[in-house]
């Protein structure tokens with residue numbers, strides 16, 4: 001790219017940005033800015049109570065059962081009988097709804113980042129793991145904080 005093209009292209013980009021028009025987008029996916037402490041703000045800092053006997057949460061009673069809980073902003077998975085909970089906000093660009101789980105790993109469908117069932121980053125483009133949430137369990141009742 002020559003000097004003239006560079007100035008022309010960067011000027012167009014600056015104009016789009018000044019008008020609030022993004023240069024690219026992820027998809028129709030809901031995007032929430034990624035932040036290590038972002039939990040969708042829907043628990044107000046109080047615990048989220050989940051009954052494993054209610055609705056789709058019953059999948060968590062089985063090893064490798066998992067749930068994308070959009071209402072509470074959570075990814076949940078049963079790992080050898082223990083429930084792990086994470087924010088459902090992908091640490092790459094914040095997609096929240098494109099999750100799948102297979103072979104003990106989560107995959108974000110927006111750009112393909114992969115995470116272990118303990119939240120560790122397996123493959124990018126994300127550069128860090130999932131944000132873990134604390135889980136306490138009494139029988140079939142979970143409290144997520």
Ligand code: FES
Pocket residue numbers: 090091092093094095108109110111112113124125126
């Ligand atoms: S938002 Fe890009 S991989 Fe999840």
